[in-house]
Amino acid sequence: xxxxxxxxxxxxxxxxxxxxxxxxxxxxxxxxxxxxxxxxxxxxxxxxxxxxxxxxxxxxxxxxxxxxxxxxxxxxxxxxxxxxxxxxxxxxxxxxxxxxxxxxxxxxxxxxxxxxxxxxxxxxxxxxxxxxxxxxxxxxxxxxxxxxxxxxxxxxxxxxxxxxxxxxxxxxxxxxxxxxxxxxxxxxxxxxxxxxxxxxxxxxxxxxxxxxxxxxxxxxxxxxxxxxxxxxxxxxxxxxxxxxxxxxxxxxxxxxxxxxxxxxxxxxxxxxxxxxxxxxxxxxxxxxxxxxxxxxxxxxxxxxxxxxxxxxxxxxxxxxxxxxxxxxxxxxxxxxxxxxxxxxxxxx
Numbered sequence: 001x002x003x004x005x006x007x008x009x010x011x012x013x014x015x016x017x018x019x020x021x022x023x024x025x026x027x028x029x030x031x032x033x034x035x036x037x038x039x040x041x042x043x044x045x046x047x048x049x050x051x052x053x054x055x056x057x058x059x060x061x062x063x064x065x066x067x068x069x070x071x072x073x074x075x076x077x078x079x080x081x082x083x084x085x086x087x088x089x090x091x092x093x094x095x096x097x098x099x100x101x102x103x104x105x106x107x108x109x110x111x112x113x114x115x116x117x118x119x120x121x122x123x124x125x126x127x128x129x130x131x132x133x134x135x136x137x138x139x140x141x142x143x144x145x146x147x148x149x150x151x152x153x154x155x156x157x158x159x160x161x162x163x164x165x166x167x168x169x170x171x172x173x174x175x176x177x178x179x180x181x182x183x184x185x186x187x188x189x190x191x192x193x194x195x196x197x198x199x200x201x202x203x204x205x206x207x208x209x210x211x212x213x214x215x216x217x218x219x220x221x222x223x224x225x226x227x228x229x230x231x232x233x234x235x236x237x238x239x240x241x242x243x244x245x246x247x248x249x250x251x252x253x254x255x256x257x258x259x260x261x262x263x264x265x266x267x268x269x270x271x272x273x274x275x276x277x278x279x280x281x282x283x284x285x286x287x288x289x290x291x292x293x294x295x296x297x298x299x300x301x302x303x304x305x306x307x308x309x310x311x312x313x314x315x316x317x318x319x320x321x322x323x324x325x326x327x328x329x330x331x332x333x334x335x336x337x338x339x340x341x342x343x344x345x346x347x348x
Contacts, residue, residue, distance in 0.1 A: 026090035042098050054179040056099040060106055064092045066165035073161050106169040111201045118203025125190050134158035134207050158207035172201050223318045229309040229347045236302050236309050239346035249276045270304040289328045313339045
């Protein structure tokens with residue numbers, strides 16, 4: 001399956017990265033679990049730069065631990081429930097080695113400001129970067145969808161992983177002092193009083209929902225769309241081709257799933273990928289975010305096993321949640337509907 005290959009390649013990349021590590025367990029754990037997104041030296045990539053002095057000064061060990069544990073639901077940062085407390089502590093120790101800042105100790109008491117005034121201030125001072133209702137800046141990752149001159153995209157302040165990790169006092173400090181190595185200004189730059197900052201923190205805290213012990217990172221959306229076919233392998237493939245052409249898509253090619261991975265004579269005859277494309281849609285999607293090349297052109301896999309035929313594809317709705325690009329979600333929803341229509345009509 002395409003998603004299986006995607007996961008395999010990701011795993012191989014992680015493995016190959018870890019082979020270069022010759023360090024203590026904290027660095028090794030970081031390299032194995034974090035470096036692929038945050039960079040070997042914490043300078044960032046798909047994930048935010050962790051080695052920024054302003055970040056290290058404001059991020060407490062407790063915040064880092066909870067962030068690693070619960071991740072950022074619905075975004076690319078996964079929860080690391082499989083790591084032990086000791087392993088997470090070792091990762092944090094390694095992250096701390098990039099600066100001279102000890103862990104701050106934040107007051108866990110809530111800040112009680114004026115919610116409505118905070119809402120007004122947020123719309124005026126914050127929404128331009130952090131998005132309406134705190135959905136976050138567009139895009140993530142170096143040289144992808146966010147502007148290349150920015151070291152980090154504005155985070156989603158309504159993300160439950162962030163809200164469950166950051167106490168009010170930490171959020172207040174970030175707004176008061178900003179982050180000098182990022183576009184985040186200080187309250188002084190924004191002409192905000194300390195009472196204004198309290199009101200903003202109260203508004204941001206209003207995004208929080210009841211915490212669950214193990215949140216779903218993808219809203220329980222399945223990564224794979226799968227249907228059972230009542231037809232044999234050959235007829236199922238013919239039906240899919242017919243539906244693809246009927247939906248104004250162009251057939252590109254049909255190939256064995258393991259094409260290029262084994263010798264031609266050893267390729268499976270019972271696992272077939274059908275590639276197809278609507279080039280207008282392709283160019284539109286690539287213009288929004290070039291990372292859609294991960295799962296474009298469109299493809300449907302047909303597998304026969306023990307007399308049972310299944311058709312399957314990547315779920316674009318699942319993948320789109322990784323990109324932090326709300327404009328792309330609409331295109332992925334459209335793509336999802338195309339897959340569903342083609343697959344359902346082919347097995348009628």
